[in-house]
Amino acid sequence: MALQSIQLLKTLQSIFAQNTDNIELFQKAEIENPWFTQSNCKLAFESWANSLTTVSIEAWIDREGIRENIEVSNKKVGVILAGNLPLVGLHDILCCLIVGHSVIIKPSSQDSVLIKWVVSQLTDSIPELKHKIMLSEGFVKGVDAYIGTGSNNSARYFEYYFKNKPNLIRKNRTSVAIIDDSTTDEEIKALGKDVFSYFGMGCRNVTHLFLPEKFDLENIIKYWTPYLDLINHHKYANNYTYHKAILLMNLDKHIDTGCLIMVERDQLQTPVAMLGYSYYKDISTLLSGLNSERENIQCVVANNKDLQMNTVSFGATQHPELWDYADGVNTIQFLKQI
Numbered sequence: 001m002a003l004q005s006i007q008l009l010k011t012l013q014s015i016f017a018q019n020t021d022n023i024e025l026f027q028k029a030e031i032e033n034p035w036f037t038q039s040n041c042k043l044a045f046e047s048w049a050n051s052l053t054t055v056s057i058e059a060w061i062d063r064e065g066i067r068e069n070i071e072v073s074n075k076k077v078g079v080i081l082a083g084n085l086p087l088v089g090l091h092d093i094l095c096c097l098i099v100g101h102s103v104i105i106k107p108s109s110q111d112s113v114l115i116k117w118v119v120s121q122l123t124d125s126i127p128e129l130k131h132k133i134m135l136s137e138g139f140v141k142g143v144d145a146y147i148g149t150g151s152n153n154s155a156r157y158f159e160y161y162f163k164n165k166p167n168l169i170r171k172n173r174t175s176v177a178i179i180d181d182s183t184t185d186e187e188i189k190a191l192g193k194d195v196f197s198y199f200g201m202g203c204r205n206v207t208h209l210f211l212p213e214k215f216d217l218e219n220i221i222k223y224w225t226p227y228l229d230l231i232n233h234h235k236y237a238n239n240y241t242y243h244k245a246i247l248l249m250n251l252d253k254h255i256d257t258g259c260l261i262m263v264e265r266d267q268l269q270t271p272v273a274m275l276g277y278s279y280y281k282d283i284s285t286l287l288s289g290l291n292s293e294r295e296n297i298q299c300v301v302a303n304n305k306d307l308q309m310n311t312v313s314f315g316a317t318q319h320p321e322l323w324d325y326a327d328g329v330n331t332i333q334f335l336k337q338i
Helices: 005-017 023-032 038-051 054-064 090-099 112-125 127-131 152-161 185-200 225-232 234-249 283-292 331-336
Strands: 076-080 102-106 133-135 145-149 167-170 174-178 206-212 261-264 274-280 297-301
Touching: 005 038, 005 054, 005 090, 005 112, 023 038, 023 112, 038 185, 076 090, 090 102, 090 145, 090 331, 112 127, 112 133, 145 152, 145 331, 152 167, 174 185, 174 283, 185 206, 185 225, 225 234, 234 261, 274 283
Parallel strands: 076 102, 076 145, 102 133, 145 167, 174 206, 174 297, 206 274, 261 274
Antiparallel strands: none
């Protein structure tokens, strides 16, 4: 029986939808990686279940010109996964499979429980996949192409080791938000999800706010009190305490919200438990500056959808569509060209 792309994706949707409260699995994931709290695992499962709707699946397949019956390829793709968010590399695996390639997965040591579980569920549900998905504990060899995700430092190693093969190497990125006169209170509330989801550890998490001149930050802080309990997570609290101590010792100006340290600065990326902000006078000058940082930005949260960048609605950064590719590079097109 021919393997169908729609069948594969709908099967995965069903797996996630039926396991959004799989406490036993989530507990195992949290033991492996304390950042993967049960609520964060649940959020990841719900996000995948919601993104794999029939409408979205068919739209994705139509956009990319993917055949309903997967055309079997003899190519193998090595996928080296990151471990900053639950199942962060699953999209790359799916892209390989629906193009028809076999995939050899090197899970992160920080996210092996969930990835191995999903692979097991998929291959049990669709036996034809058992010869298309392999897991590797060591360096991935004998493949025709590589997809690697990691820090800027690890990316340099990837580029060196994979230089003789087609490769798609992803580096550090972050997301920013633009507040303007049209931003509503409800949107500021929703922005909290973009900042705090997964403890702010993803490239789609907002780490910098661009504010109009004389904007009162209290108009933001007062809406983010629901996230105060993050400080009860020991690893998050360690980051918060460490960076606050450094700022205090250096007498650096900052705003302490009780669960987040806000600092006026130009850098777009900030450590966990910190959020940068800066003020702008002219929106066109701001957009010009953002364009020069395009290679470092994953999403721009804003009401203006004409920025010529990956603009996302407030509260939606961690709920990408299937065709919202990391780093703006079309993974399907890369895989088709191998």
